[in-house]
Amino acid sequence: MMYRHILxxxxxxxxxxxxxxxxxALAANEGTNKITLLRAVPPVFTTSVDYxxxxxxxxxxxxxxxxxxxxxxxxxxxxxxxxxxxxxxxxVSAMPAAExxxxxxxxxxxxxxxxxxxxxxGISRFVFGSVTQKVVQMAPVPVLVMRPKATA
Numbered sequence: 001m002m003y004r005h006i007l008x009x010x011x012x013x014x015x016x017x018x019x020x021x022x023x024x025a026l027a028a029n030e031g032t033n034k035i036t037l038l039r040a041v042p043p044v045f046t047t048s049v050d051y052x053x054x055x056x057x058x059x060x061x062x063x064x065x066x067x068x069x070x071x072x073x074x075x076x077x078x079x080x081x082x083x084x085x086x087x088x089x090x091x092v093s094a095m096p097a098a099e100x101x102x103x104x105x106x107x108x109x110x111x112x113x114x115x116x117x118x119x120x121x122g123i124s125r126f127v128f129g130s131v132t133q134k135v136v137q138m139a140p141v142p143v144l145v146m147r148p149k150a151t152a
Contacts, residue, residue: 018148019116040097048093098134
């Protein structure tokens with residue numbers, strides 16, 4: 001099995017980035033010719049009971065800013081892979097993270113998803129859920145899961 005197209009979801013955290021050296025090593029050994037870096041930036045919704053004073057245009061402006069920041073972040077990561085000769089695409093999605101990953105993997109013929117898990121447990125996992133767990137359970141392709149070392 002060759003992994004020609006590796007999908008790498010990143011959330012901008014140093015923990016998530018710890019999967020990158022593994023992607024690099026795997027890509028070198030597998031004849032990978034395309035790496036896609038994906039970041040989910042789900043929309044922020046307010047309701048009529050939200051008295052924060054935010055107007056719809058403020059929310060729209062905030063989303064544009066978040067999307068631009070996500071693109072700039074992914075481009076920075078992409079450059080390191082491009083300098084090594086890989087074709088790298090970036091994708092910013094407005095869907096929730098797990099859905100964005102699954103949708104992209106299925107719609108763009110990714111051969112492998114390489115993802116780091118934050119390793120939450122207990123109440124934290126219950127409250128926040130596990131993107132990685134959802135991806136592993138529903139992915140149409142193999143998933144490489146890396147539990148990062150905690151940073152000091």
